[in-house]
Amino acid sequence: MPGLGVWEMMDRRCFLKSSALAALAPLLPLRAAAARRPNIVLMLADDLGYSDLGCYGGEIQTPNLDRLARGGVRFAHFYNTARCCPSRASIMTGLYPHQTGLGNMTGGKPSEFQGYQGRINRPCVMIPEVLRQAGYTTLMSGKWHLGAPGPIERGFEEYFGLIHGFDSFWDASKYSRFPAGRPTRTYPDGKFYSTNAITDYALDFLAGARQQKKPYFLYLAYNAPHFPLHAPKEVIDKYVPLYEKGWDDIRRRRFQRQRELGLVDQRWELTPRSVIPPNWVATPHGWGGKDNPAWDSMDADRRGDLARRMAIFAAMVDIMDRNIGRLLDDLRSHGELDNTLVVFLSDNGACAEWDPWGFDTKSGPENILHQGAERERMGQPGTYHSYGSGWANACNTPFRLYKHYTHEGGITTPCIAHWPAGITRRGAFERQPGHIMDLMPTFVELAGVEYPAMQNGVPVPPMEGRSLVPAFNGKPLQRDALYWEHEGNRAIRAGRWKLAAVDPGGEWELYDLEADPTELHNVAASQPERVKSMAAQWEAWAKRTKVIPWPWQPQYGAAPADPGR
Numbered sequence: 001m002p003g004l005g006v007w008e009m010m011d012r013r014c015f016l017k018s019s020a021l022a023a024l025a026p027l028l029p030l031r032a033a034a035a036r037r038p039n040i041v042l043m044l045a046d047d048l049g050y051s052d053l054g055c056y057g058g059e060i061q062t063p064n065l066d067r068l069a070r071g072g073v074r075f076a077h078f079y080n081t082a083r084c085c086p087s088r089a090s091i092m093t094g095l096y097p098h099q100t101g102l103g104n105m106t107g108g109k110p111s112e113f114q115g116y117q118g119r120i121n122r123p124c125v126m127i128p129e130v131l132r133q134a135g136y137t138t139l140m141s142g143k144w145h146l147g148a149p150g151p152i153e154r155g156f157e158e159y160f161g162l163i164h165g166f167d168s169f170w171d172a173s174k175y176s177r178f179p180a181g182r183p184t185r186t187y188p189d190g191k192f193y194s195t196n197a198i199t200d201y202a203l204d205f206l207a208g209a210r211q212q213k214k215p216y217f218l219y220l221a222y223n224a225p226h227f228p229l230h231a232p233k234e235v236i237d238k239y240v241p242l243y244e245k246g247w248d249d250i251r252r253r254r255f256q257r258q259r260e261l262g263l264v265d266q267r268w269e270l271t272p273r274s275v276i277p278p279n280w281v282a283t284p285h286g287w288g289g290k291d292n293p294a295w296d297s298m299d300a301d302r303r304g305d306l307a308r309r310m311a312i313f314a315a316m317v318d319i320m321d322r323n324i325g326r327l328l329d330d331l332r333s334h335g336e337l338d339n340t341l342v343v344f345l346s347d348n349g350a351c352a353e354w355d356p357w358g359f360d361t362k363s364g365p366e367n368i369l370h371q372g373a374e375r376e377r378m379g380q381p382g383t384y385h386s387y388g389s390g391w392a393n394a395c396n397t398p399f400r401l402y403k404h405y406t407h408e409g410g411i412t413t414p415c416i417a418h419w420p421a422g423i424t425r426r427g428a429f430e431r432q433p434g435h436i437m438d439l440m441p442t443f444v445e446l447a448g449v450e451y452p453a454m455q456n457g458v459p460v461p462p463m464e465g466r467s468l469v470p471a472f473n474g475k476p477l478q479r480d481a482l483y484w485e486h487e488g489n490r491a492i493r494a495g496r497w498k499l500a501a502v503d504p505g506g507e508w509e510l511y512d513l514e515a516d517p518t519e520l521h522n523v524a525a526s527q528p529e530r531v532k533s534m535a536a537q538w539e540a541w542a543k544r545t546k547v548i549p550w551p552w553q554p555q556y557g558a559a560p561a562d563p564g565r
């Protein structure tokens with residue numbers, strides 16, 4: 001029986017026996033003599049949409065990631081879990097997030113619901129713990145957002161970055177260096193910018209790792225382009241004219257470019273402007289349940305304010321790409337690019353919080369219409385903005401919905417895999433679905449290490465992901481289905497069929513992703529038997545992985561309290 005049930009069923013005698021074995025048997029590389037094990041660099045962006053990169057149809061200048069895509073494989077249907085903490089937990093463990101205790105976010109009190117403890121269960125092992133025991137140097141620079149224990153306690157040897165979820169990109173005091181006492185960089189006043197600093201430290205860590213003559217694992221987790229939207233003014237200014245054209249124009253252009261790239265074909269339809277699901281801000285503002293407005297329906301002042309917000313977002317992605325270029329140049333100059341697996345992806349779809357106009361000063365209902373000199377200052381130190389649901393919709397082109405939701409706009413990420421020594425395809429799209437929990441088994445295979453059955457005398461939940469190594473070169477992955485749950489939003493994908501629902505009480509919708517990749521034609525009414533069997537399959541998974549019972553209202557399976565919601 002997979003999942004947490006294994007360790008729950010353990011009796012004391014079994015526990016003592018396995019504990020003794022674990023003490024005697026550290027992980028040993030299966031191919032210890034294999035000198036050519038690749039380095040692994042995992043790059044994670046935060047709240048980046050499906051179409052933001054040039055190589056996925058976007059207009060933001062991302063030449064370094066585009067070049068990486070031309071030299072490797074791009075996944076057309078790669079999935080995350082729709083939100084920061086659950087995605088990071090899933091990546092690091094190879095499990096569904098609820099199995100780790102992070103079905104929702106970190107923090108708060110321990111919950112009576114096992115899947116929503118707000119911290120990662122000890123029996124789960126993390127990638128750095130496994131790779132370190134396999135002889136890899138383990139390095140992390142960027143956003144952790146997995147609560148306690150922290151990155152060093154969880155197997156990283158060096159860490160710099162943001163331990164919590166989001167903060168100023170301009171304020172060095174928000175970023176930490178661990179272990180304590182390690183050398184730190186100092187930046188002149190006004191010269192600290194998170195994306196640059198995260199890369200500076202990553203380069204320092206790589207220089208140190210090269211002294212050790214071991215393969216390395218670097219987890220480079222940029223907090224860009226998550227809010228607050230912050231970027232240098234000159235980079236923002238470059239993008240303003242582009243976004244003054246508006247989100248309807250950008251969505252059409254991105255979709256056209258996706259066709260030209262061969263990412264989408266004639267089966268794909270560009271979705272209409274997406275709905276703004278009711279939430280604590282959109283509903284009182286009158287936007288809840290409405291579609292994002294047409295760009296031309298808003299007045300010039302509003303359009304100017306919104307164009308500036310998107311230009312800051314684009315600048316953050318642009319600067320992230322430049323920093324990825326710095327890192328790739330460093331690998332290239334040390335002759336390491338050929339035998340390093342570089343994977344790039346995003347932790348969730350673009351973020352619509354909370355309505356089309358975005359927020360200011362903090363995440364919440366306040367919105368300020370910026371004009372004149374105030375507008376020019378947007379994105380600079382001391383400011384705080386998000387870009388709202390209209391632009392998030394454009395960033396997730398051609399899909400609908402956003403971060404938090406389990407429709408394709410929330411859970412589909414660009415994903416590039418580049419490894420010249422191991423991936424023979426160049427510039428190809430891989431059409432099989434992949435999932436972020438596949439990274440652990442991929443790295444386990446490439447490191448030639450056995451995933452541990454026990455850690456500190458406690459059984460470790462078996463990995464749920466599949467190694468992507470076959471998919472890198474176009475060979476099939478064996479998998480029955482993929483599953484999602486976040487805040488009561490649910491989905492299961494089995495082959496071409498996907499069942500998805502919005503909200504804890506929302507009805508199941510059925511889509512044929514082969515014929516309808518953008519989920520526009522709900523065929524649930526005409527296929528009740530398929531809905532019933534897939535819903536039962538989802539429910540069996542949800543029970544096994546501690547998704548249900550859940551903390552949301554209504555309880556799973558109960559009638560919604562407010563049928564109009």
Ligand SMILES: [Ca+2]
Nearest residue numbers: 046047084347
């Ligand atoms: Ca995120």
